[in-house]
Amino acid sequence: MADDQPNNNAQEGVVVPRGGWWMGSSASMFKEQLAADIYLQDIWHTQGQVQRVATICVSWGMSIAVIEQAAAPVPGQPGPWHIDNGVYNMIVVQDFGQQQLLVPRTPNVLPNAQPVGVGLFVVDGMHVTATRLPWHHRLTMEIHDKNGRVTLHYHNHKPRKDHLKMAPPPVRELDDPKRKHWILDQVIYSTQIQNCRRATPLP
Numbered sequence: 204m205a206d207d208q209p210n211n212n213a214q215e216g217v218v219v220p221r222g223g224w225w226m227g228s229s230a231s232m233f234k235e236q237l238a239a240d241i242y243l244q245d246i247w248h249t250q251g252q253v254q255r256v257a258t259i260c261v262s263w264g265m266s267i268a269v270i271e272q273a274a275a276p277v278p279g280q281p282g283p284w285h286i287d288n289g290v291y292n293m294i295v296v297q298d299f300g301q302q303q304l305l306v307p308r309t310p311n312v313l314p315n316a317q318p319v320g321v322g323l324f325v326v327d328g329m330h331v332t333a334t335r336l337p338w339h340h341r342l343t344m345e346i347h348d349k350n351g352r353v354t355l356h357y358h359n360h361k362p363r364k365d366h367l368k369m370a371p372p373p374v375r376e377l378d379d380p381k382r383k384h385w386i387l388d389q390v391i392y393s394t395q396i397q398n399c400r401r402a403t404p405l406p
Contacts, residue, residue, distance in 0.1 A: 215245075216386045217385055218385075219386065223402055224401065224402050226401055233260055234262065236259070237258070240371070241255060241355050241390060242357075243353055246358050246374055247358070247377045249275060250277065252273075253275045254271065255272075256346065261324050264338050267335055267336060268294050268296065269287075269291065270286070270293055272284070288332050291321060291333060293346050295346070296344050298342055299341040299342070299343070300341060301337075301339055302394045319340075320334070321333070322335055340394075343389055345390075355389075359375055360372050360375060361373055361375055385402055387402040387404060389403050
């Protein structure tokens, strides 16, 4: 699937059009592998506390979503990141059902694929409260606070070099010509051959 995506010279970000943009795989296949490129603030221009959505693989067939936070004394340089267990209810996920994989010798129902909902999990030796993201389901995810839906920011990261480290590589710097900054309302998780994502606004 291909989309007409903008060049990314605009420092203030580009609003995702109504049809959405392809974001690639969900990047969470190995146990405790973490993907975290959806931010609640413009990471390049925000100083102080910043937050992002992290998805973590907890078993074959199941990932979870959590909110991480960090301090950014200098814009674009946040860290260290840690899971904020007190705001798990900001993550709003809707499940539209399992998608048929249409792959030979692949079961229609994956083991461990519990329904969407909040559960208690152990991640990196710590107990976390998180929202389930079962693989091969069509899901929508939004972030809500006391004022309603939160506008999200996609910032692409540098390439991952291996699958041994749980944390994702750093976000690309503002002066990196390969940087991306998309502004969106919702992330759609779905399946082709593997789990994938799409950034969309709301109508």
